[in-house]
Amino acid sequence: MFITRVTARKFKAICNYIAGWVIVMVGASALGMFAFGSFSIDRLFFILQLSMFVGLSHGIYDVVVLQDEMDHRSVSAALLIRSFYFVANISINYALCILIWDMESESGRLITAHGLSLIVEAFSSPKCHATIALMFLLAHMFTFLNTVHKKFGTRVFVNTILGKYQDPVEEDLIFMFIDLRHSTELAEELGHVKYSSFMKDYYKLLSNCCAENRGDIYQIAGDGAFLTWKTSSCKKKARPINCFYDFAVCLERTRPRFLKKYGVTPTFKAGAHCGKVISTEVGNFGSEMAYHGDVLNTTSRIQSLCTKLGKDFLISEDLYIKLPLPLPHEYFCHKEGFFELRGKKKEILIFSIHTP
Structure with a gap:
């Protein structure tokens, strides 16, 4: 069953x-x-x-x-x-x-x-x-x-209770930045009150998909969210790919509900990258988790290429070589070429992920 x-x-x-x-x-x-x-x-x-x-x-x-x-x-x-x-x-x-x-x-x-x-x-x-x-x-x-x-989230909660992040810790993590398409137009069309409700329903679905694939939501900033996984936990299962697929399927299944309630449906694009970051708690009262390193900026820059290339999901070469193959859900990688990202001295090889 x-x-x-x-x-x-x-x-x-x-x-x-x-x-x-x-x-x-x-x-x-x-x-x-x-x-x-x-x-x-x-x-x-x-x-x-x-x-x-x-x-x-x-x-x-x-x-x-x-x-x-x-x-x-x-x-x-x-x-x-x-x-x-x-x-x-x-x-x-x-x-x-x-x-x-x-x-x-x-x-x-x-x-x-x-x-x-x-x-x-x-x-x-x-x-x-x-x-x-x-x-x-x-x-x-x-x-x-x-x-x-x-x-x-589970990983941060447990490690915070154990005091792991009181001092800076170097970790190898995967980050995926998911961005809502046409957010400015949606905000103008729906109005700020209805748009806030729209985003709440949207992020509820995203957080469920993230939890079901054993990821954590690190940060939500407006219409974008950073999701993260330990790289070691994705060597046998391509959890970021599964999360992207599940979220796409989830939005498709809830499409009638969004149309009935808001008259529009959400679509999204994503970029993913991996590497070493410094994980630590920052602040004294009202402290929060923070990840320091170039990985997050690179992930955001990769996601920004989606519109330029007309793709929904882009990943870096660093992440590509660490994902188990074949990819789930009949996804495959296509080499898009080398791109010079803002703030980076070297060009990065980018792959798009899509179905045939």
Whole structure:
């Protein structure tokens, strides 16, 4: 059975919620039991089951119900609704776990008078209140971490948490600069309010395609965006090519929706290059990731040749020799020649990527 990258991404996200809940809850419970000398394997398995159910419910709410997006309601309303959901989620799953454990000692029925009495007894216990309060705080913490993770991307988020970028680090990265065609005309035609909504929908699709191909969006500047991958992660899979193809297909599939909502559809062009850059955090308060090196400027200059050559996707020779062949989706490379890019002393060999 074929599973789309969108489905795989959502499934992986839900699994991450479950894994996070299990690791934190079981670890905290085991540590607490060890500290107070009250270790109980049954209690530990109960917490394991509870954390799996809560993690599953939390993941489904964020990934499926909210479509893995930011909550569009006001902060106060979103916080109130989410808090109510967390309390209901934890309480219902706590009661469900009690009923499941009670099934073994009863007639095998899920709901019995004995099971209901255990629920009433459990919810009257200070230990249950403390567990629900702890899980409530953990739920908000997981939501916060997920928001930060979406902001920075997986690779940057993990390495920032580990403190990798506190000092400058040299990395070999691939950059792809994607630019919206006819952005000035679109802005004039739609007006600034509608154009802002148009760009939001456009970048939502781009970020999904980037995430599904294990890339990170480094920077969005107006109508252009820099996407990045580690070069080592693209030696067996041409992830930038896959991302370009997926984004083109995605825009084609959503074309009717854009036409209905805005009367126009987005088209784009892209340039890609690779090389060594210095990765580091800049700033103190409100710091952000920065990549220093000539690679980004070269990528932007390559993309600017698309209009001149009448092509949608151009790459440098440096990237061409590092991509696995044959290219996916029946793409092939065509040598366009050597070009002198602004700010470069030497000419660069440029390849176009397209279908037959």
